[in-house]
Amino acid sequence: MGKITGFMEYERQVEAYAPVKERVKNYKEFTKPMKEAELKNQGARCMDCGIPFCHSGCPLGNLIPDFNDAVYQGKWKKAAEILHATNNFPEFTGRLCPAPCEEACVLGINEDPVSIENIEKNIVETAFKNGWVKAHPPKKRTGKTVAIVGSGPAGLAAAQQLNRAGHTVTVFERDEKVGGLLRYGIPDFKMEKSVIDRRLEILEEEGIIFKTGIHIGYDVKAVDLQNDFDAVLLCGGATVRRKLPIPGSDLKGVVQAMDFLPQNNRRVDGIKDLGEEILATGKDVIVIGGGDTGSDCIGTSIRQGATTVTNFEIMPMATKDRPADQPWPFWPMRLRTSSSHKEGAERMFSISTKKFIGDKDGNLKALVTAEVEWQTKPGQRPVLKEVEGSEKEWKCELALLALGFTGSENTIAEQLGLEMDSRTNIKASENNYKTNVPSIFTAGDQRRGQSLIVWAISEGREAAYHIDEYLMGFSELPLKGEGDLPRI
Numbered sequence: 470m471g472k473i474t475g476f477m478e479y480e481r482q483v484e485a486y487a488p489v490k491e492r493v494k495n496y497k498e499f500t501k502p503m504k505e506a507e508l509k510n511q512g513a514r515c516m517d518c519g520i521p522f523c524h525s526g527c528p529l530g531n532l533i534p535d536f537n538d539a540v541y542q543g544k545w546k547k548a549a550e551i552l553h554a555t556n557n558f559p560e561f562t563g564r565l566c567p568a569p570c571e572e573a574c575v576l577g578i579n580e581d582p583v584s585i586e587n588i589e590k591n592i593v594e595t596a597f598k599n600g601w602v603k604a605h606p607p608k609k610r611t612g613k614t615v616a617i618v619g620s621g622p623a624g625l626a627a628a629q630q631l632n633r634a635g636h637t638v639t640v641f642e643r644d645e646k647v648g649g650l651l652r653y654g655i656p657d658f659k660m661e662k663s664v665i666d667r668r669l670e671i672l673e674e675e676g677i678i679f680k681t682g683i684h685i686g687y688d689v690k691a692v693d694l695q696n697d698f699d700a701v702l703l704c705g706g707a708t709v710r711r712k713l714p715i716p717g718s719d720l721k722g723v724v725q726a727m728d729f730l731p732q733n734n735r736r737v738d739g740i741k742d743l744g745e746e747i748l749a750t751g752k753d754v755i756v757i758g759g760g761d762t763g764s765d766c767i768g769t770s771i772r773q774g775a776t777t778v779t780n781f782e783i784m785p786m787a788t789k790d791r792p793a794d795q796p797w798p799f800w801p802m803r804l805r806t807s808s809s810h811k812e813g814a815e816r817m818f819s820i821s822t823k824k825f826i827g828d829k830d831g832n833l834k835a836l837v838t839a840e841v842e843w844q845t846k847p848g849q850r851p852v853l854k855e856v857e858g859s860e861k862e863w864k865c866e867l868a869l870l871a872l873g874f875t876g877s878e879n880t881i882a883e884q885l886g887l888e889m890d891s892r893t894n895i896k897a898s899e900n901n902y903k904t905n906v907p908s909i910f911t912a913g914d915q916r917r918g919q920s921l922i923v924w925a926i927s928e929g930r931e932a933a934y935h936i937d938e939y940l941m942g943f944s945e946l947p948l949k950g951e952g953d954l955p956r957i
Contacts, residue, residue: 470515471477471512471514471515471516471517471534471537471538471541471607472513472514472541473517473580474651474700475510475512475513475514475515475516475541475935476513476514476515476516476576476580476583478510478513479510479511479513479514479790480581481511481514481580481581481583481584482503482507482510482584483503483541483587484500484501484502484503484587485500485501486499486500486501486808487499487500487501489811489812489813492497492658492812493507493768493771493772494772495658495695496539496657496658496737497658497661497773498564498657498658498659498660498661498795499808500656502591502594503587503591504907505543508540508591509541509543510939511540511541511583511584511587511588511827512538512539512540512541512588514537514576514583514584515533515534515537515538515541515583516575516576516583517578518534518575518576520575521533521575522573522574522575523533523570523571523573523575523583523585523676524570524933524950525573525798526569526570526571526572526573526574526798526800527569527570527573527923528569528921528923528924528926528927528949529555529556529562529923529926529927529949529950530555530931530949530950530951531552531553531555531556531803532551532552532554532950532952533570533583533585533591534614535551536548536551536552536588536589536592537585537588538542539551540588540591540592545571545592545595545596545599546596546599546601546957548690548715549593549594549595549596549602549957550955550956550957551952552589552592552593553593553596553602553953553956553957554947554952554953554956555947555950555951555952555953556589556926557625557626557629557630557926557929557930558622558625558668558706558926559589559590559593560590560593560594560597560638560664560668561588561622561643561651561660561664561922561926562589562922562923563586563587563589563590563591563593563594563706564590564660564664565594565655565659565660565922566586566921566922566923567761567889568585568586569800569921569923570585570586571583571584571585571586572797572798572799572800572801573677573797573798573799574798575798577797578797583725596957597667601957602671602957603671603957604671604674604675604744605633605675605783605956606632606674606675606676607632607633607634607676608635609635609637609677610635610636610637611634611635611636611940611941612637612788613635613636613637613699613700613940613941614636614637614638614639614697614698614699614700615631615636615637615638615639615698615699615700615701615702615704615936615940616638616639616641616694616697616698616700616701616702616703617631617638617639617640617641617701617704618641618694618701618702618703618704619640619641619642619649619703619704619705619706619913619915620640620641620642620647620648620649620679620681620704621648621650621651621704621706621913621914621925622651622661622854622913622922622925622926622929623702623704623706623912623913623914623925623926623928623929623932624640624647624649624702624917624929625640625647625668625672625903625929626925626926626927626928626929626930626933627702627704627912627929627930627932627933627936628640628672628677628929629672629675629677630929630930630933630934630937631933631936631937632672632675632676632677633675633946633953634933634936634937634941634944634945634946636699636940637676637678638677638678639677639678639679639698640677640679640680640682640752641680641685641689641694641884642679642680642681642682642683643681643682643683643685644681644682644719645681645682646681646738647665647669647679647681648669649706649944650706651665651922652734653664653730653731653734653735654727654730654731654734654762654765655734655765655778656730656733656734656765656768656769656947657737658732658768658772659765659768662734662738663736673693675872677731685881686880686881686884689882690792690884690907691880691881691884691885692884692885695885695906695908695909698908698939699908699940700860700908700909700910700936700939701908701909701910702902702910702911702912702932702933703881703895703904703909703910703911703912703915704897704911704912704913704925704929704935705877705878705881705915706877706913706914706915707874707875707876707877707894707914707918707919708727708874708877708878709875709876709877709878709893710725710726710727710870710872710873710875711715711870711872711873711874711875712870712872713757713822713824713870713872715822715823715824716814716824716825717824717825717826717827717833717836720825720827720831720832720833721827721831721832721833722827722832722833722865722866722868723825723833723868723870724747724867724868724869724870725869725870726758726762726763726765726766726869726870726871726872727762728747729747729766729769729869730762730765730766730769732744732746732747733747733769733773737839738838739869747867748773749769749770749773749774749775749778749867750773750774750775751774751775751776752775752776752866752867753775753776753777753779753864753865753866753867754766754770754775754776754777754778754779754865754866754867754868754869754870755779755780755781755813755836755863755865755867755868756770756779756780756781756868756869756871757781757785757822757868757869757870757872758780758781758782758871758872758873759780759784759816759818760871760873761807762871762873763780763782763869763871764780764807764809764810765809765871766869766871767780767807767809767810767812767814768807768808768809768812770867770869771809771812771813771814775867777813777815778813778814779814779816779817779863780810780814780815780816780817781817781820781822781838782816782817782818782819782820783819783820783821783841783853784818784819784843785818785819785843786802786804786816786818786819787802787804788803788804789803789804789938790803791803796893803858819840819841819842819843820838820839820840820841821838821839821840821841821853821855822837822838822868823836823837823838823839823860824835824837825865825868826862833865833866833867833868834864834865834866834938835862835863835864835865836862836863836868837858837861837862837863838858838860838861838863838866839855839859839861840855840856840859841853841854841855841856842854842856871907873919874914874918874919875892875893876889876892876893876894876918877893877894877895877914877915879893882895885904885906885909886905886906887904887905887911888904888905889904892918893920894914894915894916894917895911895916897910897911897912897916901935901938901939902916902931902932902935902936903935903939908939909937910924910932910935910936911932912929912931912932913925913928913929916928927949930946930947930948930949931948931949933946934946934947936950
């Protein structure tokens with residue numbers, strides 16, 4: 470795969486960023502495309518490693534060495550066919566995936582791994598640019614109907630796979646546009662929404678029906694959906710936000726990240742009626758939570774014109790290198806610095822927020838923190854302990870809570886009598902994605918809990934196979950790592 474000596478001849482290279490002063494003036498994507506010759510060299514770095522651990526690192530089982538080799542040889546259309554055989558939406562993962570495949574790359578044992586994610590993005594962009602991504606409606610219909618609740622990556626992937634099998638698929642979305650958190654949770658500077666829209670055009674041409682502004686469980690009872698369709702797939706996601714139950718959490722200015730980010734995405738989309746506006750403009754902003762959502766809040770706050778942006782993380786600062794107890798090829802908890810972090814935020818680790826302080830009108834004006842230590846003993850869970858005398862007050866007019874999600878909303882589950890697990894996810898078999906109620910399936914974050922986009926696509930594809938098998942008695946749809954029929 471690639472060039473036998475390529476990994477010794479070429480260094481890892483990824484797309485460059487536009488300068489900070491330039492990119493924070495708008496919400497456009499700001500990566501600078503690489504030249505074709507440079508991309509070929511990156512494909513050449515893929516080793517003939519014998520056992521490609523990148524396959525196991527990727528939840529989709531993408532055929533990574535194969536498309537790397539095709540890029541190296543300049544066979545871009547072939548590369549696009551290979552990539553789409555296992556991944557419905559490489560334009561999403563090529564922009565947003567943390568690339569567990571790269572952490573599992575054999576070259577990464579003692580060198581910089583192959584830049585798989587960047588190669589993936591450029592393959593799909595080349596395919597769209599050349600008009601190779603086209604609609605492929607099924608040649609015949611089965612007469613079976615499937616309802617999918619939720620239009621995030623899990624729902625969209627399942628919809629395309631089930632439609633390819635010939636079933637009539639209807640996707641229900643409670644928001645005004647399709648995309649789920651891809652549209653309303655991911656800032657445009659990470660993925661412009663035209664990227665979603667061009668793919669939706671393909672899906673609609675293939676015959677998938679989208680119904681937006683319909684909240685299943687409220688506008689339409691879940692049992693009615695069950696009665697009207699041969700199968701139902703629930704892909705509503707893990708949307709219940711984790712709260713911070715400390716004094717002052719009800720002050721005006723203490724805001725959930727997933728209220729702040731979707732509103733700004735709608736603002737960027739030109740929507741005028743936003744309700745009470747949440748803006749970082751001219752404020753000292755503190756983002757509580759050090760994950761991807763926290764990073765998105767940082768980049769958005771800076772673009773809105775925040776005076777200062779500070780990021781709190783309760784965990785200690787990770788090492789830049791792979792920790793000794795997280796060996797290759799497993800995913801390591803190492804320090805990750807996003808493009809938003811580099812735009813002007815101050816990062817604080819091992820810090821816990823104790824209380825919010827308001828003014829006489831109920832507006833947030835400050836918060837109080839303490840430094841913390843994680844004490845560990847063999848065989849026991851780490852214990853968090855506050856460092857005595859470390860309390861500090863911080864000026865803050867907007868606190869954004871990016872603390873993750875605790876599970877899925879359970880209105881539909883209650884209406885259908887679905888079993889839930891201990892994390893308030895809908896319980897379903899790992900073997901076939903079936904719930905305890907006949908004809909009802911679930912996939913994505915609503916089944917496995919908060920996770921990655923690449924996992925959502927994988928879950929959607931796997932669930933589609935089992936729904937097809939349930940409806941027809943067999944399925945010819947691919948499972949993980951199995952190549953689908955050429956779609957380009």
